[in-house]
Amino acid sequence: MYCNQPPEKPGNKKELLEKITNMARANSLWVTAYGTGCGSIELRPLGTSRFDMERFGIAMRPTPRQADVLIISGYLATKTLKRVIRVYEQIQDPKYIIALGSCTINGGMYFDSYNTLNVLDKYLPVDVYVMGCMPRPEAIIDGFSLLMQKIKDGRAHGWKHYKENLDYYRENQKKIITDWDLPDYNW
Numbered sequence: 001m002y003c004n005q006p007p008e009k010p011g012n013k014k015e016l017l018e019k020i021t022n023m024a025r026a027n028s029l030w031v032t033a034y035g036t037g038c039g040s041i042e043l044r045p046l047g048t049s050r051f052d053m054e055r056f057g058i059a060m061r062p063t064p065r066q067a068d069v070l071i072i073s074g075y076l077a078t079k080t081l082k083r084v085i086r087v088y089e090q091i092q093d094p095k096y097i098i099a100l101g102s103c104t105i106n107g108g109m110y111f112d113s114y115n116t117l118n119v120l121d122k123y124l125p126v127d128v129y130v131m132g133c134m135p136r137p138e139a140i141i142d143g144f145s146l147l148m149q150k151i152k153d154g155r156a157h158g159w160k161h162y163k164e165n166l167d168y169y170r171e172n173q174k175k176i177i178t179d180w181d182l183p184d185y186n187w
């Protein structure tokens, strides 16, 4: 699975610069305000004074073009997949995906449903999964911490994996989206 790739070690000046840049990226995560499933409910408390996600540099943005994180907040319906692909591909590189809840991992309580997806990273490159049904705000913050660490370590390159393996992703996506009318890629 893409999620478990080992960290890269900095060797030259270019890689050192990338490491410093990654530290800046990790401390300034802007999230596309877009919900797919029940887990969206648990995102709202993150903005309150109790959890205060902005102290970590995490902020919600109204458009994918100003964001670098996409949260798949629970089950992903087959009808929603096309919209999520469109949103993801409009986010500029580097970009990251956090998937919330059991439904994104193995289908959860909808594992045998005809209209939800079971294993999300067959369709989109997930950087961090957060377990639970539904994950509490503390668990989501923990997921963000894990993502920050992966970015700092140079391991959060799902966006590169997506580009390099676009044929694989497209093949899986087109098995679900029968009326495919998206452009080749929106970057």
Ligand code: SF4
Pocket (backbone or CB within 6 Å): 037, 038, 039, 073, 074, 075, 100, 101, 102, 103, 104, 108, 109, 132, 133, 134, 135
């Ligand atoms: S994991 Fe639970 S809370 Fe999340 S989308 Fe699935 S059923 Fe809803």
